[in-house]
Amino acid sequence: MQRTEEGQTVRLADYRRTDFVLRGVDMTLKLFEGRTEVLTRLSLERRPGAPANAALELDGDELILESIAVDGAILEPGRYDATPESLSVTGLPETGPFELAIETRIAPEDNTKLMGLYRSNGIWCTQCEAEGFRRITYFLDRPDVLAPYRVRIEADRAAAPVLLSNGNPVESGDLGDGRHFAVWDDPFNKPSYLFAVVAGDLDALRDTFLTMSGRTVELGIYTEKGRARQAAYAMDALKRSMAWDERRFGREYDLDVFNVVAIADFNMGAMENKGLNVFNHKYVLLDPDIATDADYAGVETVIAHEYFHNWTGNRITCRDWFQLCLKEGLTVYRDQEFSADERERTVQRIGSVRRLKAHQFPEDQGPLQHPVRPGEYREINNFYTATVYDKGAEVVRMIATLLGEADFRKGMDLYFERHDGEAATIEDFVACFEQAGAVDLSQFALWYAQAGTPTLTVTEAWDPQERRHTVRLRQSLAPGAARTGTEPMVLPIRFGLVGGNGEERRAEGRVAGGARLDGDLIVLDGREATVTFAGLSDRPYLSVLRDFSAPVTLEHDQAEADRLALARLDRNLFNRWRALDDLLSGGLTRAARRPLGDTAPSLDGAVVDALLASAGDEELDPAFRGQVLTLPGEAEIARQLGEGVDPDRVHAVVEDARAVIGRKGLSTFARLAAAEGSDVPFTPDAASAGRRALANAALAYLAAARNDPAEVAARYRSAGNMTDRIAALAILGHRFPQSDASEEALADFYRRYETDELVLDKWFALQATAPFHDALAAVERLAGHPRFTMRNPNRVRALVGSFAASNQVAFHRPDGAGYRFVAEKLVALDRINPQIAARIATTFRAWRSFEAGRRAKLEETLRQIAETKGLSKDLGDIVDRSLK
Numbered sequence: 001m002q003r004t005e006e007g008q009t010v011r012l013a014d015y016r017r018t019d020f021v022l023r024g025v026d027m028t029l030k031l032f033e034g035r036t037e038v039l040t041r042l043s044l045e046r047r048p049g050a051p052a053n054a055a056l057e058l059d060g061d062e063l064i065l066e067s068i069a070v071d072g073a074i075l076e077p078g079r080y081d082a083t084p085e086s087l088s089v090t091g092l093p094e095t096g097p098f099e100l101a102i103e104t105r106i107a108p109e110d111n112t113k114l115m116g117l118y119r120s121n122g123i124w125c126t127q128c129e130a131e132g133f134r135r136i137t138y139f140l141d142r143p144d145v146l147a148p149y150r151v152r153i154e155a156d157r158a159a160a161p162v163l164l165s166n167g168n169p170v171e172s173g174d175l176g177d178g179r180h181f182a183v184w185d186d187p188f189n190k191p192s193y194l195f196a197v198v199a200g201d202l203d204a205l206r207d208t209f210l211t212m213s214g215r216t217v218e219l220g221i222y223t224e225k226g227r228a229r230q231a232a233y234a235m236d237a238l239k240r241s242m243a244w245d246e247r248r249f250g251r252e253y254d255l256d257v258f259n260v261v262a263i264a265d266f267n268m269g270a271m272e273n274k275g276l277n278v279f280n281h282k283y284v285l286l287d288p289d290i291a292t293d294a295d296y297a298g299v300e301t302v303i304a305h306e307y308f309h310n311w312t313g314n315r316i317t318c319r320d321w322f323q324l325c326l327k328e329g330l331t332v333y334r335d336q337e338f339s340a341d342e343r344e345r346t347v348q349r350i351g352s353v354r355r356l357k358a359h360q361f362p363e364d365q366g367p368l369q370h371p372v373r374p375g376e377y378r379e380i381n382n383f384y385t386a387t388v389y390d391k392g393a394e395v396v397r398m399i400a401t402l403l404g405e406a407d408f409r410k411g412m413d414l415y416f417e418r419h420d421g422e423a424a425t426i427e428d429f430v431a432c433f434e435q436a437g438a439v440d441l442s443q444f445a446l447w448y449a450q451a452g453t454p455t456l457t458v459t460e461a462w463d464p465q466e467r468r469h470t471v472r473l474r475q476s477l478a479p480g481a482a483r484t485g486t487e488p489m490v491l492p493i494r495f496g497l498v499g500g501n502g503e504e505r506r507a508e509g510r511v512a513g514g515a516r517l518d519g520d521l522i523v524l525d526g527r528e529a530t531v532t533f534a535g536l537s538d539r540p541y542l543s544v545l546r547d548f549s550a551p552v553t554l555e556h557d558q559a560e561a562d563r564l565a566l567a568r569l570d571r572n573l574f575n576r577w578r579a580l581d582d583l584l585s586g587g588l589t590r591a592a593r594r595p596l597g598d599t600a601p602s603l604d605g606a607v608v609d610a611l612l613a614s615a616g617d618e619e620l621d622p623a624f625r626g627q628v629l630t631l632p633g634e635a636e637i638a639r640q641l642g643e644g645v646d647p648d649r650v651h652a653v654v655e656d657a658r659a660v661i662g663r664k665g666l667s668t669f670a671r672l673a674a675a676e677g678s679d680v681p682f683t684p685d686a687a688s689a690g691r692r693a694l695a696n697a698a699l700a701y702l703a704a705a706r707n708d709p710a711e712v713a714a715r716y717r718s719a720g721n722m723t724d725r726i727a728a729l730a731i732l733g734h735r736f737p738q739s740d741a742s743e744e745a746l747a748d749f750y751r752r753y754e755t756d757e758l759v760l761d762k763w764f765a766l767q768a769t770a771p772f773h774d775a776l777a778a779v780e781r782l783a784g785h786p787r788f789t790m791r792n793p794n795r796v797r798a799l800v801g802s803f804a805a806s807n808q809v810a811f812h813r814p815d816g817a818g819y820r821f822v823a824e825k826l827v828a829l830d831r832i833n834p835q836i837a838a839r840i841a842t843t844f845r846a847w848r849s850f851e852a853g854r855r856a857k858l859e860e861t862l863r864q865i866a867e868t869k870g871l872s873k874d875l876g877d878i879v880d881r882s883l884k
């Protein structure tokens with residue numbers, strides 16, 4: 001049964017321009033309790049060359065048309081055809097400008113999808129990307145229709161003293177009867193998805209920024225009443241982002257004001273509306289008592305990301321939604337570079353690569369696979385994916401690697417110069433780098449078109465007679481669900497030859513086959529090549545794919561002794577980490593493949609020793625050592641196993657490894673855990689965060705080794721900040737479930753923070769991710785907790801989302817009860833907020849990789865969801881593609 005007809009698929013190949021050109025938008029929104037009236041005036045003109053009789057076709061979504069007029073004359077019913085989803089107008093002027101005025105009436109109070117205009121804790125706010133504007137008014141709701149906007153907002157002054165929209169404020173005043181208005185003018189051409197309005201009783205934190213050309217920009221971060229001081233770190237991150245974009249990319253801010261609004265109910269992280277970013281309040285509000293170091297880093301990243309969109313996304317936008325990676329991949333690349341510059345580059349890179357492997361690789365290797373630039377979609381909301389964002393960023397990073405810093409910057413400058421004010425394509429973007437670097441990137445562009453993770457196979461041979469080291473490289477790409485091509489791609493492979501004392505060896509390299517050598521870069525563009533290094537005194541260690549210079553699966557038949565040497569010696573710290581990580585995941589996957597009851601240890605003694613040596617090495621950055629101690633996740637081990645996965649077995653193997661490491665490193669861990677006591681005052685900088693990460697990782701190993709909750713409970717009680725408190729609570733809840741210590745701490749945590757929604761999310765998520773079968777019972781109970789609601793996306797993600805995505809043991813209970821619970825919640829959620837339901841449903845996508853029992857239950861659950869009557873396009877698309 002196929003619910004969605006073929007006709008609903010949108011294809012890149014079908015792109016064509018609109019028949020009408022939009023010159024300007026003038027809107028009035030009258031906000032009342034229970035209803036909003038929207039009057040939209042569009043200045044339009046038939047495009048030269050467009051058919052003289054072509055109708056104007058506007059998009060709508062659940063709209064009610066109140067009136068329609070052309071150049072001031074109300075239209076007769078025969079001239080137009082209106083449904084909630086469309087408005088078609090005929091008989092419009094063949095040439096010359098005309099004005100179309102449309103009145104619609106909407107009910108933001110009933111809008112639970114959180115797309116279009118809705119209310120969040122009484123605040124009126126909008127979310128228009130990708131296709132939310134059509135829920136406010138009939139419109140040419142597509143990113144290649146750009147216009148300046150003038151927006152007038154009217155509201156009750158007491159309910160909404162603050163009235164915000166895009167651009168600069170131009171007018172405000174009183175309307176009598178307790179009502180008032182404000183007018184905003186955005187002179188920059190923009191597509192409708194960047195439109196925003198916010199109205200409510202908000203507090204603000206204010207500051208200013210002096211741009212590089214000497215203009216003063218008024219900055220405001222708006223929050224719910226009484227929380228403005230929790231926006232201080234976000235404000236600091238914003239100013240650093242503005243300065244960084246000037247320094248690194250020469251990009252200056254362009255309006256007189258820049259506002260950010262923190263909203264409690266939000267489908268995504270944040271939104272880059274022109275001059276008026278709207279944020280999930282999780283990415284704005286912080287203080288040491290409610291937020292962890294990870295939260296601080298998240299705020300910094302998201303603030304930077306949305307700010308950077310002002311140039312990569314807003315000044316230059318996307319021609320159509322197939323080009324989404326043009327703004328998202330590029331902007332993720334920019335925010336990653338910002339964090340690398342502001343924090344510590346290697347540690348940031350390790351984090352990005354972990355994230356890529358945890359989210360993008362499984363997507364690229366399963367049924368939801370799609371290229372970085374998809375060729376078709378049924379629901380665009382389902383394409384805000386790790387592939388578009390994170391692999392999209394990797395593709396930009398590879399361009400930077402291939403061109404080098406100077407030419408990459410030249411290419412970016414050219415892009416800004418050539419396409420400012422336009423809706424561009426990936427071809428436009430790539431062409432700028434071809435010109436700047438005087439290179440042909442046509443083969444490279446396959447990264448945008450071919451889905452899947454390429455495998456890079458590396459073998460080595462040392463010739464002691466000739467003192468030559470030969471490296472053979474091969475690439476392959478397996479056909480996948482997206483059915484795109486499998487041609488060889490361009491792989492930039494950074495490498496080094498490491499000597500016995502860690503020194504970088506220099507050797508003459510000769511290439512045979514499909515590659516070229518450029519300093520420390522091998523560019524493999526054929527299916528295979530060999531590189532021979534001559535004149536070496538003894539065999540070097542090959543450190544390959546440094547900094548993860550291409551997003552591939554590396555199969556390197558390197559001896560364990562070589563990996564151990566690199567884990568100790570490599571000057572490239574990223575690869576030093578990766579050497580250990582490969583040893584760990586290799587050991588853990590091998591152990592997970594062994595039959596149940598096989599009691600051989602999961603990890604070699606030498607690997608454990610190497611891990612402990614790095615963790616205890618005071619010369620190394622604590623944040624790096626914290627990364628070293630973070631074992632590959634259970635989902636990552638499952639992905640590497642690829643088939644027949646038994647999550648209980650994987651969990652047991654990882655737990656065993658943790659205990660083994662903990663016991664062997666007892667004295668190191670005791671020292672590290674004690675190093676960061678509660679007397680150290682909290683500062684959110686990366687160095688302090690790194691020290692806390694190391695100490696808390698050590699505490700977790702101590703608990704695994706000693707199996708004693710008392711010491712962790714003491715740590716919970718004495719914690720001086722949320723990072724340490726939640727770290728101790730997680731150990732209690734996950735390692736000592738249902739113990740008195742754990743129950744007491746969970747109850748204490750609830751009492752302490754029950755008034756703070758963001759901290760309550762942590763409380764829900766922590767219990768939802770406890771790795772034991774009975775956690776399901778707790779999750780079911782929590783779903784009935786008075787503070788649980790399906791209306792708040794953060795809360796649903798905290799309970800249902802994190803259970804499905806991060807509780808490998810309980811979600812995958814062999815009896816299928818975890819699957820049934822999630823399916824039932826998703827079907828209910830789908831009626832409220834389909835976008836969130838669809839997102840959480842992607843946790844079913846790996847169903848084919850499990851052992852027969854779970855696999856059958858997963859498939860059955862997916863089929864049951866698929867057969868539900870009245871399923872949304874969002875959820876239907878995900879389950880249908882997952883089953884294909």
Ligand code: PHE
Pocket residue numbers: 127129130267268269270271272305306309328384
């Ligand atoms: N464009 C936003 C970002 O990545 C994400 C987003 C997409 C937000 C769709 C809301 C809706 O910055």
Ligand code: ZN
Pocket residue numbers: 305309327328331
């Ligand atoms: Zn973005």
